[in-house]
Amino acid sequence: MGKCISFHSYKGGTGKTTLAANFSYLLASKGYKVYLLDLDFYAPSLYSYFNFEPQFWINDYLRNKADLDDIMIDSRSLIDFKFEGNLSVGFSKGGKEDIYQLEGSLLNDKEQQVRQFRNFIAMREDLLVNKEADFIVMDTSPGIRYWSINSIVISDIVLLTLKMGDLDLRGTIKMIKEIYSSLIEHGSVCKLLLNRVAGYCVPHSDLDSVNKNIMSGDSVYKNKIDRELEKIVNGLVKVDTMLEIPCYCDIQFKEKEFLTIHEFPEHPFTTKIKDLVNQVENLD
Ligand SMILES: Nc1ncnc2c1ncn2[C@@H]1O[C@H](COP(=O)(O)OP(=O)(O)OP(=O)(O)O)[C@@H](O)[C@H]1O
Ligand SMILES: [Mg+2]
Numbered sequence: 585m586g587k588c589i590s591f592h593s594y595k596g597g598t599g600k601t602t603l604a605a606n607f608s609y610l611l612a613s614k615g616y617k618v619y620l621l622d623l624d625f626y627a628p629s630l631y632s633y634f635n636f637e638p639q640f641w642i643n644d645y646l647r648n649k650a651d652l653d654d655i656m657i658d659s660r661s662l663i664d665f666k667f668e669g670n671l672s673v674g675f676s677k678g679g680k681e682d683i684y685q686l687e688g689s690l691l692n693d694k695e696q697q698v699r700q701f702r703n704f705i706a707m708r709e710d711l712l713v714n715k716e717a718d719f720i721v722m723d724t725s726p727g728i729r730y731w732s733i734n735s736i737v738i739s740d741i742v743l744l745t746l747k748m749g750d751l752d753l754r755g756t757i758k759m760i761k762e763i764y765s766s767l768i769e770h771g772s773v774c775k776l777l778l779n780r781v782a783g784y785c786v787p788h789s790d791l792d793s794v795n796k797n798i799m800s801g802d803s804v805y806k807n808k809i810d811r812e813l814e815k816i817v818n819g820l821v822k823v824d825t826m827l828e829i830p831c832y833c834d835i836q837f838k839e840k841e842f843l844t845i846h847e848f849p850e851h852p853f854t855t856k857i858k859d860l861v862n863q864v865e866n867l868d
Pocket of ligand 2: 600601602624629723
């Protein structure tokens with residue numbers, strides 16, 4: 585049976601979309617059947633990265649207006665790569681009206697809200713059972729919002745992404761205590777991804793030695809304060825850190841985040857995503 589994995593965070597801009605897209609790409613290139621879902625209904629971005637306006641959106645599926653085959657777009661029609669496996673992408677639409685519909689807040693329609701949530705669960709089952717997905721990868725909205733919570737609730741693995749240097753630690757810890765702790769109690773695996781840690785973006789003269797250290801997994805330049813903060817998070821909620829990903833200033837301005845590891849297969853960022861894939865593959 586395949587696995588459902590979500591990338592979530594308390595604050596916005598932590599790297600969820602970048603990591604989810606590159607992670608999905610690498611899984612597909614390893615031969616897996618992968619479904620990447622943009623569930624950031626409040627601020628969807630994958631359709632702009634892929635530069636693609638689908639005829640049907642995940643929103644339509646949730647409202648019984650489209651089938652799974654209508655909304656899942658085979659990436660071969662989107663990008664010019666050949667995977668050993670398979671990558672399909674589901675896009676979401678996030679206008680004001682769409683959000684009202686999704687939250688069932690038009691006419692305060694609770695029934696519609698429940699129906700959509702049922703369809704959401706059915707989508708997961710359909711992908712895992714009928715489509716034989718190896719991985720469903722979900723990009724979510726930050727914070728405690730209706731569809732983020734729905735997404736992490738149906739995930740087997742939740743990767744909570746923190747952006748070093750811009751932590752809202754109190755908020756994150758509160759969210760972990762209030763929401764993640766019960767997910768963990770019910771058998772979900774939750775791990776921290778520490779993104780944009782120190783260690784790469786250093787003066788140019790030091791770059792070679794830093795590169796070597798990062799490649800060997802020894803991030804000697806990791807900020808001591810960040811390490812202390814990490815201990816606090818881990819200590820309080822017993823959520824382990826799965827991976828530290830340095831800040832790579834040279835890739836952050838790329839418009840199509842998805843293409844990063846394809847464009848730069850030798851970049852240390854690619855090595856990090858490979859590490860993430862290996863760790864997820866080895867989780868029970
Ligand atoms: N390790 C990294 N090094 C450098 N830049 C990064 C790294 N990870 C992400 N970024 C950059 O940070 C910015 C925000 O990333 P991204 O859009 O993936 O975050 P997000 O969590 O999906 O944001 P939102 O919550 O708004 O959806 C992007 O410009 C991205 O290229
Ligand atoms: Mg995003």
